[in-house]
Amino acid sequence: MKERILTGVIAGALFLLVLWYGSWAFTLLAMLIAAIIFTEFMFMKNIRAQELPSMLGILSVLFLVNHDLMDPMNISPLLSVTAVLLLIYSFISHNRFHVDHVAYTFFAVFYTGYGFGLLVNMRHESLLLILFVLILIWATDSGAYFIGKKMGKNKLAPSISPNKTIEGSLGGIIVALVVAFLFQQWVEFDILHSSIMIYIVALIVAVFGQMGDLAESALKRYLDVKDSGKILPGHGGLLDRFDSLLFVLPALHIIGVI
Structure with a gap:
C-alpha cells in the first residue's frame, strides 16, 4: 500500500x-x-x-x-x-x-x-478546463470506491469487474456533481458558458469515466491479463491510470467542449 x-x-x-x-x-x-x-x-x-x-x-x-x-x-x-x-x-x-x-x-x-x-x-x-475534467475523474473514482465499499450491495458488472456496485457507481456520479457545484462556487469558471453545461460535463465525465474503466476491465478479461503493464509499482500500467480519461475525451469532443 x-x-x-x-x-x-x-x-x-x-x-x-x-x-x-x-x-x-x-x-x-x-x-x-x-x-x-x-x-x-x-x-x-x-x-x-x-x-x-x-x-x-x-x-x-x-x-x-x-x-x-x-x-x-x-x-x-x-x-x-x-x-x-x-x-x-x-x-x-x-x-x-x-x-x-x-x-x-x-x-x-x-x-x-x-x-x-x-x-x-x-x-x-484551457488549463482550467483540463483540471476540471481531471478533478471530476478523480472525484468519481474516489466516490465510487468509498461509497461502494460502505453501501454497495448490488453488483454493477459482476462478469467484468466483480467489486464494482451500482451503489458505488451512483455515488461516484453524485460526488462528481457535488464537486462541479463547488468548482462553480469557488472558481471563476466561464469557459463552459453556463451552469447547466458545467453539470452536463460533470455527468458525462462521471458516466463515461466509469464506462472507460469497465471497458478496459472487459478487454483485460478477454485477453486474460491482470494489468496492462508494470511501469507503475503498485498501480500496474499507464493504461490502467488513463482508461477513464481516454473514454471521456471523445465524448467531450462530440458535444463540442473540446
Whole structure:
C-alpha cells in the first residue's frame, strides 16, 4: 500500500507540474505516455514492441498526438495508410500477424492517439478546463470506491469487474456533481458558458469515466491479463491510470467542449 501511495504521489505531481507548464513540454509528455500505452496494448496481445506493426503503430500514435485533430484531413490519410500497411504486413508474415491482430492494432492506434491528441488540444485551449475534467475523474473514482465499499450491495458488472456496485457507481456520479457545484462556487469558471453545461460535463465525465474503466476491465478479461503493464509499482500500467480519461475525451469532443 505504501508503494502504491508513493508511486501515485510522485507520478501525479510530475504529471501536474508538466500539465501546468503546458506548451511543448506537455505535448512531449503526452506523446511519451501515449507511446507507452500503445505498447501496453501490444503487450496484452502478445505482440512484441520490436515487431514492425508495433513500430508502425507507435509512429502513427505520435503523429496523431502531435497534430490538430479538429481538422479531419489531419488524421484520415494517416489512418488509411496505417490500415493498408498493417494489412500488407499480414500477408507478408504469412498470416502469422492475422486480421485479428490488424484490427486490434488499428484500434489501439486510433484509441490511444486520438485520445491523447484531444488531451493536448484541450490543454492548449484551457488549463482550467483540463483540471476540471481531471478533478471530476478523480472525484468519481474516489466516490465510487468509498461509497461502494460502505453501501454497495448490488453488483454493477459482476462478469467484468466483480467489486464494482451500482451503489458505488451512483455515488461516484453524485460526488462528481457535488464537486462541479463547488468548482462553480469557488472558481471563476466561464469557459463552459453556463451552469447547466458545467453539470452536463460533470455527468458525462462521471458516466463515461466509469464506462472507460469497465471497458478496459472487459478487454483485460478477454485477453486474460491482470494489468496492462508494470511501469507503475503498485498501480500496474499507464493504461490502467488513463482508461477513464481516454473514454471521456471523445465524448467531450462530440458535444463540442473540446
